[in-house]
Amino acid sequence: MAKCLDEIQDSSNRDLILISLLAGPDPDKWNLCVVGDSDQSIYSFRGANVSEVLLFVKKYDLVQLNMGQNYRSTKTIVEAANSVVINNKVRVEKEVFTENEEGSTIKMITVADEKSEAKKIVNIVRTVTSQGTVNYGDIAVLYRYRGQSRLIETEMMKQNIPCKVVSGGSFFSRRIVKDLLAYVRLVVNPCDREAFNRIVNVPHRHVGEASLKAVLTYIEEHDNVSVFDACRNVSFRQRETKRGIDNFVAVMQALCEIAHYIDENADNEDDINVAMLIRETCNLIDYRTYIKEYISDDVEDYESDLNELLNIASEYKSVNDFVTAVVENDIKQDDNDDVPRVKLMTLHGSKGLEWPVVIIAGNNEGTIPSYRSLNEGNLEEERRLFFVGMTRAKKLLFLTRAKEIMYRGKHIVSSESRFIKEIKPEYLKRF
Numbered sequence: 001m002a003k004c005l006d007e008i009q010d011s012s013n014r015d016l017i018l019i020s021l022l023a024g025p026d027p028d029k030w031n032l033c034v035v036g037d038s039d040q041s042i043y044s045f046r047g048a049n050v051s052e053v054l055l056f057v058k059k060y061d062l063v064q065l066n067m068g069q070n071y072r073s074t075k076t077i078v079e080a081a082n083s084v085v086i087n088n089k090v091r092v093e094k095e096v097f098t099e100n101e102e103g104s105t106i107k108m109i110t111v112a113d114e115k116s117e118a119k120k121i122v123n124i125v126r127t128v129t130s131q132g133t134v135n136y137g138d139i140a141v142l143y144r145y146r147g148q149s150r151l152i153e154t155e156m157m158k159q160n161i162p163c164k165v166v167s168g169g170s171f172f173s174r175r176i177v178k179d180l181l182a183y184v185r186l187v188v189n190p191c192d193r194e195a196f197n198r199i200v201n202v203p204h205r206h207v208g209e210a211s212l213k214a215v216l217t218y219i220e221e222h223d224n225v226s227v228f229d230a231c232r233n234v235s236f237r238q239r240e241t242k243r244g245i246d247n248f249v250a251v252m253q254a255l256c257e258i259a260h261y262i263d264e265n266a267d268n269e270d271d272i273n274v275a276m277l278i279r280e281t282c283n284l285i286d287y288r289t290y291i292k293e294y295i296s297d298d299v300e301d302y303e304s305d306l307n308e309l310l311n312i313a314s315e316y317k318s319v320n321d322f323v324t325a326v327v328e329n330d331i332k333q334d335d336n337d338d339v340p341r342v343k344l345m346t347l348h349g350s351k352g353l354e355w356p357v358v359i360i361a362g363n364n365e366g367t368i369p370s371y372r373s374l375n376e377g378n379l380e381e382e383r384r385l386f387f388v389g390m391t392r393a394k395k396l397l398f399l400t401r402a403k404e405i406m407y408r409g410k411h412i413v414s415s416e417s418r419f420i421k422e423i424k425p426e427y428l429k430r431f
Contacts, residue, residue, distance in 0.1 A: 008036035012047030016056050027060050034062070038091040042348060042385045044378060045300075051090050066094040070391070072354050074103020077397050080427035081390040084419055088380045105429040108363075108399045108420060117402045118155040121359055124398050125161055125342055128357050136162055137340030138356040142347050142389045144368050145304030146174070148361060149344050150312070156342060163342040167349035168301060172326075176291070176305045181326070183281045184274075186252060187259045188323045190226035193219060203290040205244025211236055215245075228252060251284045259319045266317035274322045275314040275409035282306070300372060301346075307408055314409030347389045358393035360386075363401040364414040386419045 005019060023030045034057075041050035057064065070078045078098045085091070109124075111117050121141055128134050141152055141163075150171035156163040168174055172181075179202050182195040189195075193216060200207050200215075211234075218230040231249050236242045258280050266272045282288065291302050316322040343355070347368075362368060369382030390397060405414045420428075 004033040004035070006035045008034040009038055009041035009050055009053055010036075010043050010046075010048045011053055011056075013049055013052050014047070016052060019056075020060075030060070032062070039085045039088070039384055040351065040388055042351065042381060042388060044381055050381075054090065054092065064092070066092065068095045068097055070096060070098040071100075072394050073098060073391055074100050074395060076103040076105060076427050077390060077393050080106055080397075080423050081387050083424040083427070084390070084422045085383060085387040087422055088383055090380055104396055106397045106399065106423070106427055107431060108401075108428050109431045110401050110403060110416070112402065113404045114151055114402045114406060115155075117361060117400050118151040120400055121152055121361060121398075122155050122159050122161060124359055124400075125156075126159075128396060134356055135340045136342045139359070140343040140345065140350065140353070140355040140357070140392065141359045141361060142345060142350050142392065143361045144347055144370060144385075145307075145362075146301045146346060147171070147304035147306075147308035148367075150308050152344060152361065156344075161342060162339050163344055166343050166345035168305075168346075171305070171308065174305050176287075176302045177309055180278055180281055180287070180306075180309060183252075183255060183285075184259075184277060184319065185323060186227065187255050187277070188320055190228055190252075191219070191224065193227065196227040200245075200248055203285055203287070204294075205248055206238065206240040207244050207248075208238075208241065211238070211241050211245075254284055255281060263318055263320075272317075273314050273409070274316040274319055275310045277319060278306075278310055278313045279408075300370070307406075310409040311406040314406070347385050350392050351388050354392050354394055356394045357396045357398075358389070359398040359400065360389050361400050362405075363399050363417040363420055364405065365417055366414060367405075368417045368419060383419060383422075386417075 008019075011019070019032075019034070020027075023032045036053070038050050038054060041048055041053070056062075073081075075098055078096060078100075082096045109120055111120050125136070125139055128139065129136060143149060143152075146168040149165050149168070153163060153165055153171060165171070171177060179199060182192075182198040182202075185192050185195040186199070197212070197216070200212065214234050214236075215227070215230050218234050219225055219227065222230070228249050231245045234245075236245060255277065258277055262272055262274060262276055288303075312326060313322060316325070347360070360368075366374075368386055369379055373379065373382045399420065401414075401416060401420075403413060404411055406412075
């Protein structure tokens with residue numbers, strides 16, 4: 001019986017062992033077909049190993065049939081993307097071509113800062129839809145990290161452009177954001193039972209349902225009592241639970257003192273703002289360790305969301321103002337699926353999809369490619385990821401970047417991604 005496997009470039013070492021076992025004990029008698037593209041291997045964080053895949057093909061002397069024709073994109077996009085990915089050493093060399101039209105030159109747009117970048121992206125959307133041949137559903141905005149979606153999403157909503165955040169959901173609905181904002185909410189309002197319920201076990205403090213119910217019951221029976229007073233006055237049978245509750249109260253007391261310090265001193269010192277409260281929350285509860293140990297998703301996404309939350313918080317000098325503006329006025333979207341929407345998603349999430357118009361945001365060193373990948377020696381995978389993003393576009397491709405970006409609440413100057421420089425100049429027009 002013939003065995004066929006798709007997307008082999010995303011295989012791990014264990015996957016390859018399983019494939020060989022399923023194919024049979026004698027490689028000379030294998031009836032095996034595998035399909036994949038070494039230029040689209042982008043999941044090493046899930047165990048994918050393109051080097052081992054290529055060794056697998058070589059070890060078992062598999063016959064290679066290269067299918068180089070691209071049926072999706074214009075010649076300009078295909079050739080520009082190829083001019084980038086050929087810089088990788090670990091790949092199957094092949095001729096990539098298309099019989100599609102030449103198409104428009106790729107637009108590379110540089111602006112002053114990330115807010116300007118979000119506005120420019122909205123302007124691009126308005127321009128390409130104004131002629132009536134493209135609707136909102138024909139457009140995707142791609143980015144390296146989930147946290148990059150927040151400014152773009154906000155600007156889209158301000159300009160009444162329907163959009164949908166596909167990777168990770170709306171920024172304020174994400175786990176790390178809701179956890180940390182719950183701590184801030186409880187600082188501002190010690191009677192906020194919803195916030196207490198969310199974070200009393202973040203990180204784990206061994207507070208079971210019975211103990212939690214006892215605290216909430218005490219609050220209901222004593223009007224206007226704070227969560228902290230309830231935790232102090234309820235008796236807990238388990239020693240671990242008592243330690244966990246005491247830790248929670250101690251953390252909240254420390255955060256209340258920090259919030260008071262911010263409100264008292266922020267107007268007099270530039271570097272004091274609400275981002276300090278978010279940072280100290282993470283430090284006091286060791287939130288990064290909690291993420292790494294108990295959340296199985298890509299840690300980079302959570303780091304990105306934290307970075308963006310710090311960026312937002314750095315704009316506020318008052319903790320109360322921050323809660324009012326960010327927590328109580330969360331972005332609401334109409335989720336009617338019948339309405340065409342601009343898709344906002346990560347480059348990883350875009351694999352296998354296509355749109356007439358694609359905008360790739362944040363084309364800076366340290367973002368595309370990411371600092372983490374550079375430090376871990378994964379430059380080639382970052383280049384493949386950029387290649388995947390470019391080839392999602394059928395007709396029009398826009399690349400944007402900001403000269404100055406916010407990182408953990410600080411303004412930093414950022415240089416253009418090396419991948420932009422690898423695109424042959426004849427395929428690129430700069431603005």
